[in-house]
Every structure is written in C-alpha cells, then in structure tokens.
Amino acid sequence: MKVLFLLVLLLFSCGDIFLEEDLIQRPQAKRCSECHGEIFKEWEKSRHAMAWKSEKFKLESENYTKTKCLSCHAPHQVDPEIKPALRVEFKEDGVSCVACHFKEETKAMHGPHKVWSPPHPSRQDLNYAKSFFCAGCHQETYKEWHLTKVQRSCQDCHMPSLGDKRLVQKFPFEYFHSKKQRHDHSFPPGKARPEDLLVELERGEKLSLKITNVGVPHNLPTADQGDPKLYITVEAILPTGEKSKIVRVLSYQAKNALVYKVPTYIDLPWQEISHLEVSVQRKLSWKEEREEIVRHILR
Numbered sequence: 001m002k003v004l005f006l007l008v009l010l011l012f013s014c015g016d017i018f019l020e021e022d023l024i025q026r027p028q029a030k031r032c033s034e035c036h037g038e039i040f041k042e043w044e045k046s047r048h049a050m051a052w053k054s055e056k057f058k059l060e061s062e063n064y065t066k067t068k069c070l071s072c073h074a075p076h077q078v079d080p081e082i083k084p085a086l087r088v089e090f091k092e093d094g095v096s097c098v099a100c101h102f103k104e105e106t107k108a109m110h111g112p113h114k115v116w117s118p119p120h121p122s123r124q125d126l127n128y129a130k131s132f133f134c135a136g137c138h139q140e141t142y143k144e145w146h147l148t149k150v151q152r153s154c155q156d157c158h159m160p161s162l163g164d165k166r167l168v169q170k171f172p173f174e175y176f177h178s179k180k181q182r183h184d185h186s187f188p189p190g191k192a193r194p195e196d197l198l199v200e201l202e203r204g205e206k207l208s209l210k211i212t213n214v215g216v217p218h219n220l221p222t223a224d225q226g227d228p229k230l231y232i233t234v235e236a237i238l239p240t241g242e243k244s245k246i247v248r249v250l251s252y253q254a255k256n257a258l259v260y261k262v263p264t265y266i267d268l269p270w271q272e273i274s275h276l277e278v279s280v281q282r283k284l285s286w287k288e289e290r291e292e293i294v295r296h297i298l299r
Contacts, residue, residue, distance in 0.1 A: 018118035024107050028090045032097040035119065035170040042185040043097065047286070051094030056286050060225070069225055072137035075099045080127050081135045095137075113180045117173065129155055137224065140252075144218035148260045152217060157190050159183040189284060192216050194294040197258075199278050201298040207268040209234060209278065213258035220260075223252040226285030230258070230293075232266060237275035244270065275299065 022031070029049070033040035043049055051057065051073040061069055067086075074091040075084030078100045087099065101109045108121035112128040127133050131154040135142035138154070145154065164179040196215025202208045211232065213220045221228035230250040237243055248266050250256050258264050276298040281290040 019121075020119045023109075023120040024102070026089060026098050026102060029093045029096040029098070035168045035173060036097070037169045038165070039167070039182075039185045040097070046185065046187045047189070048095035048187055049093070050286075052091050053094065054286065056226075072224075075137070077102070077104060078133070078136060080130070080132045083136050083139070113167070113177075115167065115177050115180075117168075117176070119173065129153065131155070140224045141218050141222045144222060144260070148217040150217040155183065158187050159185070160188070190216075191282070191291065192220060192293050196220075197280055197294050199280070199294065199296045199298070201276060202265075207270055207273065209266040209268060210263050211258060211266070211280070212263045213260050216258075217260055219252065219257040221250070221252055221257055221282065223285060227251055227253045228285045229283045231279075231281040231283065231290060233279045233281070234266070234268065235277045235279075236268070236270055236273045238270060239272050239274050 029040065029043065047054075057069075057073060058064065060066075061073075064070060071084050071086040072095075074087045074094060076087040076099065078084055078095070084099070090096065093099075101111055103110050103123070106121070106123055108123045109117070110123045110125040110128070112124065112126060114124040115122050131142060131145060134154045142154070160183065162182045162184055165182040166174050166179055167177075167182065168174040192213075193215060196213065198210075198212040198214050200210040200212075202210050209232070221230055228251065232248045232250065233245065234247075235243065235245045246269065250258060250264070256264070278296045278298060280293045280295075282293055283290045
C-alpha cells in the first residue's frame, strides 16, 4: 500500500503527463479496450457494436441511402432525449464507447461514477442510470415505458448489474479507485418470462383468447426500427376429436403489440373445444429462428 500511495502522490505532482491526447480525439472503440478490457468484450458482443455493419441494417437502409435511420446506428454523441447527429469517423463501430461516453462540450469522458482517471478527464453524470438517457434513439419504446409509470428503468433490464467490479484492467490505473457497481455492456435484449404473460380462455357467445402483458413495462414486441414479432399459436382438439390450429402474429409494425396491462383478445373460430394448447413465441428482428416464451394448456 505504501508503494501505491507514493505512486499516487507522484502522479498528482506530475500534472497531466499521463494524459493520452488521442483519447479525447474520438478514437475507435478498440482503443478503449486497452484499459476497459472487460467492458469492451461485453460491448463487442452487443447489438450496439453491430448497429452499423449488420447485413440486415445495410439491407433495410438500402446500402445506407435511407438517411433517416443512420444517425442512431452511428451516433456522434448520445445525449438524453436528443436524436443524435451522424458520426463522420469510424461508423463501423456503431453505437460505440466514445459515442455514449465522450462529451464535446467538456472534452471529457462521462459516466455514472465519480472517478479519477489520469489517461483522460472524467466527469460524473447520474443521467447514465436513467431511462431518458436512452430516449434519443429508442424514442417509441421510451414513450411506451414512460406511460407505464413503473420504477424499473431501461438500464435495470437491459444493463443488468454485474456486482462490484473494477472499471479498469490495466496496471496501475485499476487501483486508483475502489470497485464500483458495474453493468452489462452487452445490452441483452431481454426475454419475457412465462409469468410476464397472462393467458386466459374466455367463454361467451364465442370463444376468445385473452392475453395480457403483465410484466414487461413497454409494448411486446417493441421497436423503433426493425420488425420483431410475437407468434401466438393456438391448437385445439374439438369435441369430435378433430384437431385444428390458428396462428396470429403480433408486431410493432402491425400496431397490434401487447400493451402493458391492456388485454389483447384473439377470437377463436370454434364454438366448443375439449382441449386447447397455446404457445407464445418471439422472433427478434435480427434473427430467423423463434424462441418460445410460454406454453399453456387451457380447458
């Protein structure tokens, strides 16, 4: 500890000799990995890292000619509730470290923790833990979330806590502050749990299926771009023993997604049934395969 204390004193006395100028000149994301290796590995697996270079986006943007969508896929600077400008340099990095953490007005890196970092100036900004930080790009999903009035933030679900960890993995800088609460920078898309969907059979003049999103505090599915889908497959055995099946597709684009706490009704084409099985599957916009969320047997 004595050696470390003396090292810190030396650094303070030497002013900014450890400042690495290129870090405040908007470098590539790879440059950040030299100190923040663990965070970089998470980000590298994320949809943010693929935002510009994914083949699906290249196709949907007609080889980057549809300019409306471009700036959120390679933002210059991410600020709360403000749609960003398109970045000029290193577009292939997508939503990069610098896009989210570097601020032109202060020429410093910003984040939720108060830290001292000799290689570059750092500023604390508690907005990084608030949902409205995501709203500049994820405008529609943010509006849906805001209407639910739930306390859980976007970050609670899509940047889950990894516990107390070191923000830096480079000697000696890793020891300049204690471990901090760190959050997952792979930005998992999240998957509804079986208990998030209430599936009920209603009997009236005709049979109908009632599905309610009770656990996901935004529309399901949701999107600002792309077209994720929910597939509702209903298989029935009729009193005659005959089998019958219907499939309904819910999507953001079709404007029939499951709104939080608002029931969706699907009319069924049968008067009577002896057995009913319901499967709800999701398909993410960048994947071809479906994943089952829940399967119910109703009688």
